[in-house]
Amino acid sequence: GIQVEQSPPDLILQEGANSTLRCNFSDSVNNLQWFHQNPWGQLINLFYIPSGTKQNGRLSATTVATERYSLLYISSSQTTDSGVYFCAVEAYTGNQFYFGTGTSLTVIP
Amino acid sequence: NAGVTQTPKFRILKIGQSMTLQCAQDMNHNYMYWYRQDPGMGLKLIYYSVGAGITDKGEVPNGYNVSRSTTEDFPLRLELAAPSQTSVYFCASSGRARNTEAFFGQGTRLTVV
Numbered sequence: 342g343i344q345v346e347q348s349p350p351d352l353i354l355q356e357g358a359n360s361t362l363r364c365n366f367s368d369s370v371n372n373l374q375w376f377h378q379n380p381w382g383q384l385i386n387l388f389y390i391p392s393g394t395k396q397n398g399r400l401s402a403t404t405v406a407t408e409r410y411s412l413l414y415i416s417s418s419q420t421t422d423s424g425v426y427f428c429a430v431e432a433y434t435g436n437q438f439y440f441g442t443g444t445s446l447t448v449i450p
Numbered sequence: 451n452a453g454v455t456q457t458p459k460f461r462i463l464k465i466g467q468s469m470t471l472q473c474a475q476d477m478n479h480n481y482m483y484w485y486r487q488d489p490g491m492g493l494k495l496i497y498y499s500v501g502a503g504i505t506d507k508g509e510v511p512n513g514y515n516v517s518r519s520t521t522e523d524f525p526l527r528l529e530l531a532a533p534s535q536t537s538v539y540f541c542a543s544s545g546r547a548r549n550t551e552a553f554f555g556q557g558t559r560l561t562v563v
Contacts, residue, residue: 372550384540386552429493436500437498440492440493443492
C-alpha cells in the first residue's frame with residue numbers, strides 16, 4: 342500500500358507562534374485530507390485537499406500532488422490547537438484510505 | 451444530520467467473548483471504513499466497503515468480520531476477543547463516488563481483559 346510519512350513527529354510551540362506540518366506520500370493520490378485529533382480523541386476534519394491551496398481562518402493547507410506532498414500551516418497558534426494532526430490519502434489504484442503516523446502538537450501558554 | 455454514529459462508546463470484554471460494534475451513517479454514502487487506533491499510533495484500516503453487499507479487507511483484518519446489508523449500516527464483529535484487540539475503533543464514511551471527503555464517528559474504546 343501507499344506510504345504516508347509526516348514530520349515532525351512532535352512539536353512544542355509557544356502560544357502565538359506559527360508552524361508548518363508536512364505530509365509526504367509515496368504514490369499518486371486522488372484524495373488527501375488533514376484531520377485534527379483533539380485530546381478527547383475526536384477526529385475533526387480540517388481540509389479535503391487532493392490538490393491546490395485552501396484556507397480556513399488561522400489554518401491553511403497546500404497539496405502539490407505532482408511532488409507528492411502536502412503542508413498544513415498553523416498561524417498564531419492557540420492552546421486549543423494542541424492534539425495530533427493526521428494526514429490521510431487515498432491512492433488512485435485502490436479504495437483504501439491510509440493514515441500517516443501523525444504530528445503531536447503541544448501549544449503552551 | 452447525525453453524520454456517522456458509533457455505538458457503544460465504551461466497552462470492556464473478557465478474553466474469548468464476542469461483540470459487535472455498530473456504525474450507521476445518514477449521508478447516503480457508498481464508502482464505509484473501519485479503523486483501529488492503538489495508543490500513540492495512527493489509524494490502521496481493518497475492513498472497508500464500497501457499497502451494500504461488498505466488503506474487502508484492509509491492513510489488519512485478522513480477528514474481525516464485517517457485513518454490509520444496507521447502505522446505512524456497517525457493523526464490525528469481534529469473535530473470540532483477545533487483549534491485542536484493545537484499541538479505539540473508528541468508523542468512517544465517504545460519498546457516493548471515490549475522491550470525496552471522509553467523515554468519522556466518535557470512536558468506540560474497547561478494552562479486552
